[in-house]
Amino acid sequence: MVIHIATDKPYDVLVENGALDRAGEAVKPLFKSGSQAMIVSETNVFPIYGERLTASLTAAGFRVSHFVFEAGEQQKQLSTVMRIYEALSEHGFTRSDFIVTLGGGVAGDMGGFAAATFLRGIDFVQVPTSLLAQVDASVGGKTGVDLPFGKNLVGAFHQPRLVISDPQTLSTLPDDFFTDGLGEVIKYGCIMDAELFGQLERGEVIDRLEETICRCVQCKKILVEEDTTDKGHRMILNFGHTFGHALEKLTGFSALSHGRAVGIGMVMAGEVGESLGITEMGTAARIRRVLESYGMPVEAGYDFAEVVEATALDKKSFGKTLNLILLKTIGECVIHPVDRSYLVLRYKIAAEQKRRRK
Numbered sequence: 433m434v435i436h437i438a439t440d441k442p443y444d445v446l447v448e449n450g451a452l453d454r455a456g457e458a459v460k461p462l463f464k465s466g467s468q469a470m471i472v473s474e475t476n477v478f479p480i481y482g483e484r485l486t487a488s489l490t491a492a493g494f495r496v497s498h499f500v501f502e503a504g505e506q507q508k509q510l511s512t513v514m515r516i517y518e519a520l521s522e523h524g525f526t527r528s529d530f531i532v533t534l535g536g537g538v539a540g541d542m543g544g545f546a547a548a549t550f551l552r553g554i555d556f557v558q559v560p561t562s563l564l565a566q567v568d569a570s571v572g573g574k575t576g577v578d579l580p581f582g583k584n585l586v587g588a589f590h591q592p593r594l595v596i597s598d599p600q601t602l603s604t605l606p607d608d609f610f611t612d613g614l615g616e617v618i619k620y621g622c623i624m625d626a627e628l629f630g631q632l633e634r635g636e637v638i639d640r641l642e643e644t645i646c647r648c649v650q651c652k653k654i655l656v657e658e659d660t661t662d663k664g665h666r667m668i669l670n671f672g673h674t675f676g677h678a679l680e681k682l683t684g685f686s687a688l689s690h691g692r693a694v695g696i697g698m699v700m701a702g703e704v705g706e707s708l709g710i711t712e713m714g715t716a717a718r719i720r721r722v723l724e725s726y727g728m729p730v731e732a733g734y735d736f737a738e739v740v741e742a743t744a745l746d747k748k749s750f751g752k753t754l755n756l757i758l759l760k761t762i763g764e765c766v767i768h769p770v771d772r773s774y775l776v777l778r779y780k781i782a783a784e785q786k787r788r789r790k
């Protein structure tokens with residue numbers, strides 16, 4: 433299936449079994465013959481898929497090099513980007529050359545950021561290989577890296593020229609990371625696709641993987657086309673992320689992976705929404721149950737005030753006001769501005785009331 437993303441610089445998302453081996457022919461019409469392509473990938477994925485991707489791009493007439501970094505979120509930082517710049521410089525990359533990111537969201541975000549900034553912007557193509565990257569990270573042009581002060585704090589909007597998603601690559605994805613991808617799938621169900629949420633509750637999505645990937649990309653397409661630079665409605669894609677990103681920061685970007693952190697963040701956002709009278713009662717419990725059914729954690733393990741404090745640099749904050757993404761009900765979202773201190777107070781009162789009711 434091909435999903436067209438009609439942003440200022442439009443592009444296609446190709447979701448197709450076997451697409452990896454057809455990457456060269458898919459990319460060929462987009463770039464001049466003889467251009468250079470650098471595959472930016474990491475130590476788990478490149479050994480499995482690097483050779484096939486290189487062969488396909490070479491057969492299409494491109495000169496192919498690669499940059500491979502140590503896998504993991506902890507490498508999603510500026511020092512790794514610096515090493516990508518070095519590699520691009522050594523190979524004499526010019527503005528007619530391009531990067532091909534191969535891997536999960538880490539390779540995509542960081543390789544995309546290198547592309548956004550090297551020579552003030554060169555093109556890139558995403559070849560996502562994790563569920564999380566196929567359903568979410570490879571689409572929409574958010575690129576960037578983490579800082580010790582917070583998640584994705586340095587970045588740029590830079591849309592890829594093409595996304596090549598091959599669901600067959602998920603056959604080698606470790607179960608734990610597959611589960612992580614489900615965290616973002618659950619998010620799509622929560623924010624705008626109640627039917628998808630129902631499928632998740634009934635345990636139906638794993639047998640319909642290709643359909644699920646396309647369904648999530650279709651949701652993201654709507655939001656990215658409407659609000660490419662994340663100033664308005666696109667912010668709902670951050671449901672669960674305010675608290676999730678805070679938890680990733682508190683755990684040093686190592687102990688808690690993105691999908692799981694977002695899962696806990698969605699439960700927290702559900703509870704906050706209920707305590708503010710915005711979210712239909714029982715919604716947080718539904719999110720909690722669905723996460724638990726896929727073996728995901730649901731408790732933060734931190735005091736609520738500490739988590740709120742760690743949201744200080746959230747990109748949806750304006751001064752002391754934090755734009756929280758809350759649900760009205762499953763499948764329906766609102767952007768709700770709150771004062772941080774009020775949030776802590778209101779949450780404490782609701783928790784106390786809940787404790788007394790028990």
Ligand SMILES: NC(=O)c1ccc[n+]([C@@H]2O[C@H](COP(=O)([O-])OP(=O)(O)OC[C@H]3O[C@@H](n4cnc5c(N)ncnc54)[C@H](O)[C@@H]3O)[C@@H](O)[C@H]2O)c1
Nearest residue numbers: 476503536537538561562564568569574601604605609690
């Ligand atoms: N830009 C966006 O819109 C966006 C959206 C969501 C998440 N993200 C970012 O994405 C990152 C998380 O992505 P992720 O979960 O893919 O993490 P990841 O890139 O670290 O990949 C997860 C793990 O799976 C391994 N892996 C990936 N594909 C594999 C395959 N096919 N076979 C074997 N191993 C494979 C990786 O080596 C890694 O160990 C976070 O940094 C998050 O902030 C970005």
Ligand SMILES: O=C(O)C(=O)C[C@@H](O)[C@H](O)[C@H](O)COP(=O)(O)O
Nearest residue numbers: 568572574583584662666669670747
């Ligand atoms: O594409 C978006 O918009 C998203 O918010 C998708 C999120 O799943 C993703 O984790 C994104 O990287 C969050 O970006 P941030 O800029 O809010 O850190």
Ligand SMILES: [Zn+2]
Nearest residue numbers: 616673690694
């Ligand atoms: Zn996310």
